[in-house]
Amino acid sequence: MPSALPAHASLPSSVRVGPGHGGLPVVFVAGRTGSAEIYLHGAHVTHWAPAGAAPVIWMSAASRYVPDAPLRGGVPLCFPWFGAHDGDAAAPAHGFARLLDWELADAQDDGDDVVATFRLADSPATRSSAWPHRFEARYTVTVGARLTLALEVTNLDPSDVMFEEALHTYLRVSDIASTEVTGLEGAPFLDRLGGPDPQAGEDGPVRFAGETDRIYLGTRSAATVVDGAVVDGAVVDGGVVDGAVGRRVRIDKLGSGSTVVWNPWVDKSAAMADFGDDEWTTMVCVETCNIRTDAVRLAPGQSHTMTAVLGLTA
Numbered sequence: 001m002p003s004a005l006p007a008h009a010s011l012p013s014s015v016r017v018g019p020g021h022g023g024l025p026v027v028f029v030a031g032r033t034g035s036a037e038i039y040l041h042g043a044h045v046t047h048w049a050p051a052g053a054a055p056v057i058w059m060s061a062a063s064r065y066v067p068d069a070p071l072r073g074g075v076p077l078c079f080p081w082f083g084a085h086d087g088d089a090a091a092p093a094h095g096f097a098r099l100l101d102w103e104l105a106d107a108q109d110d111g112d113d114v115v116a117t118f119r120l121a122d123s124p125a126t127r128s129s130a131w132p133h134r135f136e137a138r139y140t141v142t143v144g145a146r147l148t149l150a151l152e153v154t155n156l157d158p159s160d161v162m163f164e165e166a167l168h169t170y171l172r173v174s175d176i177a178s179t180e181v182t183g184l185e186g187a188p189f190l191d192r193l194g195g196p197d198p199q200a201g202e203d204g205p206v207r208f209a210g211e212t213d214r215i216y217l218g219t220r221s222a223a224t225v226v227d228g229a230v231v232d233g234a235v236v237d238g239g240v241v242d243g244a245v246g247r248r249v250r251i252d253k254l255g256s257g258s259t260v261v262w263n264p265w266v267d268k269s270a271a272m273a274d275f276g277d278d279e280w281t282t283m284v285c286v287e288t289c290n291i292r293t294d295a296v297r298l299a300p301g302q303s304h305t306m307t308a309v310l311g312l313t314a
């Protein structure tokens with residue numbers, strides 16, 4: 001297991017590194033305006049709550065916490081490919097980044113926020129993978145009243161490289177049947193449960209009545225998850241706020257061209273060993289991505305940053 005911090009670094013009192021589930025090392029952040037937990041395994045955010053608010057991020061109670069499997073829930077970092085690898089059926093789904101231990105490079109207070117930076121570079125294991133390139137990835141997690149996730153990838157290869165990436169954010173909702181996602185109106189999407197042709201965008205928000213697995217391409221602006229938007233079939237005026245019900249989580253993004261919306265519903269949940277059979281009712285994934293035709297191409301020495309900013313809005 002790598003050491004959590006470089007020898008010279010010291011931690012502010014808002015940050016502690018210790019064992020989490022399964023003994024895996026976790027960066028615990030307790031800032032003035034928000035708290036978070038980030039496993040070094042995958043640089044995986046498993047918790048974020050603004051001070052005084054209920055947690056925003058969803059984790060499965062059935063998640064495994066072992067070195068050779070991804071965690072279930074939180075924010076898996078998918079890189080350098082998304083889903084199954086096109087040319088290598090044996091390659092792990094969603095890339096190798098969520099399976100590797102990242103290094104905590106730095107952690108500091110920044111005003112009311114706490115900023116932790118994680119680093120992953122190519123290694124013999126990644127160089128013998130389906131994506132053998134030289135690279136450095138830096139992942140900056142800013143914890144406060146908002147959660148900012150910024151993944152910067154630098155191409156250290158002597159030739160151009162291409163990759164896909166996703167901040168595969170699992171969000172808590174009180175009831176998926178009452179949840180809607182706004183901000184994707186009119187955007188065409190690939191239905192991963194249907195054929196290869198793009199589907200025409202829909203007029204209204206995304207609502208959930210069955211398994212949903214969609215890639216919205218060319219989506220660069222914010223999406224908002226509205227919890228409690230629909231009650232008993234009636235759409236509630238957005239002003240109602242009662243605990244989690246009526247809560248809005250806004251996801252702003254930069255450097256991202258695609259958005260994935262996913263809920264596994266009944267059968268897929270039952271088929272996943274690390275996902276409780278009934279847990280699909282209280283989560284939705286709205287993922288900030290660059291995938292398929294939005295994949296990133298970098299010239300030698302070039303860097304690219306994809307950022308998601310999560311916040312509760314009225």
Ligand SMILES: O=P(O)(O)OC[C@H]1O[C@@H](O)[C@H](O)[C@@H](O)[C@@H]1O
Pocket residue numbers: 070093094168192213214260262287
């Ligand atoms: O089980 P995994 O590899 O974490 O993937 C979970 C889901 O991730 C989503 O992003 C994909 O669109 C789904 O198709 C997939 O099932």
